[in-house]
Amino acid sequence: MPSITRTAPDSEGNRRVVETAVYTAVRTLLDSGAKYTEISVQKILAEADISRSTFYAHFRDKSELLARMGRSLNQRFFDEATADAATIWDAVESPDGLQSITELLAKGVARHREHFSVLAAISETAAYDAAVNDFYTSGLEAFEARVRADLEKRLGSALTDSKLNARISAQVIVWGGEQAIAHHISTEDESQDADFAAELAAIWWYGAYNRRTESS
C-alpha cells in the first residue's frame, strides 16, 4: 500500500476527545494574554498534551483550527444570538424599538465578553487569513442582511428618514458596531457594559432606525 499521509480519525466519539482538548488548550493560551498569531502549534501541542502527528491528523493547520473553533462556538452563541434577535428584534416596528435594541445589545455584549479571547483571535486572524476571513465574514453578513431588511421595512412604513440608504446603513451598523463592541470590551470594565449598550443602541436608533431629519 502506498503511504497515504495517515488517515484522519473517523469515529465520532474519539474525534471529540482530542479536538476539545485542543480547543481548551487554545482558550487557555489565549486567556493567558497571548495573541493567536504568536501562539505556535508547538505551544498548543504542549498545552493540550498531544503529539504533533495527532494534531495534523485532525487539523490541516492553525487557521482551520481557529475556524472550526469559531464554528463550534457559534452553535451555542451565534445561534443563540440570532434567537434573541428573532424574538426581540421583531419589536423593532413597535414605538419603542430603542429599548429592544438596547436589550439585544446588552445580551450581545455580555456574550461577546464571555468569549472575548476567542472572538478577538478570530477577528485578528481574519485580517490576514482567507479561511478565517470567510468564516468571520459570513457571520457578519447574516446580521447585515437582517439589519438591512429591518431598515427597509421601517423605510416602507415611513418610520425613518426617507433618504436613508438601507444597504449602506446596515453595513455601517454591523461592521462598525462589531468593532465598537470589540474595542469597548478590550478597554472598558464590565461595569460600563450597560451604559455602552444604551449608547450604541441610541446611535443606531436615532441615527438610522428612527432618524428624524430637521425638515420633518
Add this chain to the structure above:
Amino acid sequence: MPSITRTAPDSEGNRRVVETAVYTAVRTLLDSGAKYTEISVQKILAEADISRSTFYAHFRDKSELLARMGRSLNQRFFDEATADAATIWDAVESPDGLQSITELLAKGVARHREHFSVLAAISETAAYDAAVNDFYTSGLEAFEARVRADLEKRLGSALTDSKLNARISAQVIVWGGEQAIAHHISTEDESQDADFAAELAAIWWYGAYNRRTESS
C-alpha cells in the same frame, strides 16, 4: 575595536535612499494583493533589491518598518486630515454641522482609499503586534479626544440629547467609524463613496451630535 553589531546609517541623505526604496517595495507588494503578514522580509529584499544586512541596519524588524511607514504617511495624511478637521469641524456648532461632517468624511474616505493598502496593513498588524498597535491606537485616540470634546460642547449648549454619554459615543463613532470606512472601501466601488460619506455622517449626526429623543 569590538565588533559592535554594525552601525546604522547616520547621514540624513543616504538614509532616505534605502528607506524609500523599502517603502515603495512594500507598497508594491501590498498593492499586488498580498497581506502584510504574508509578505516575508525576503520578498521585501528582493523587491527593493537590497541586501539582508542593509535592511536590518535600517529597521529592527518588519513591525518597526510598518510603524515607520505609517508615521511617514501620517505626516502628509493624518496631519492633513486633522487640518481639515480643524477648519471644517468647527462648524459643528452651526445649525447644519451635518454637511460639514459629510464633507469631512468624504475627504477622509478619499484619502483612506488612496492609501488603502498601507492603512489596511497597519490595522491588520495592529491586531497582533504591540509596536504597530501603539502607533495605530494613538492616532485614533487623538480623533476620539476631538470628537468627545465636540460632543461635550454640544451637550453644554443643549444641542443634543442631555442623556448622551460623550465618552462612550466618541468611542463608538471613532472606532466603529474607522472599521466601517475600511470595510466600505474594501467591498465597495469608489462610485459609492459619496453616498457612504453622507450615510455615515447622518448616523453620526442624528445618532449623537444632534440627537433628538422622542420626548423632546
Add this chain to the structure above:
DNA sequence: CACCTACCGTACACTCTGTTCGACATAGTG
C-alpha cells in the same frame, strides 16, 4: 488471539528570521 483504530515519538526537509563579518565601492580630506 488477531485485528483495527488512533495516538505517540522521532526524524526530516523546508522556510523564515535576525546576526555576524569580511569584502568592496565610493566620497571626502590632507
Add this chain to the structure above:
DNA sequence: CACTATGTCGAACAGAGTGTACGGTAGGTG
C-alpha cells in the same frame, strides 16, 4: 594621490517553527 570613513553586499550561521512521513504501541472488538 593615498588614506580613511561610511555604507552596502553577500555569504554563512544558529535558532525557531511548519508540515510530512513512518515505525511503534496501547486498547477495544469480533
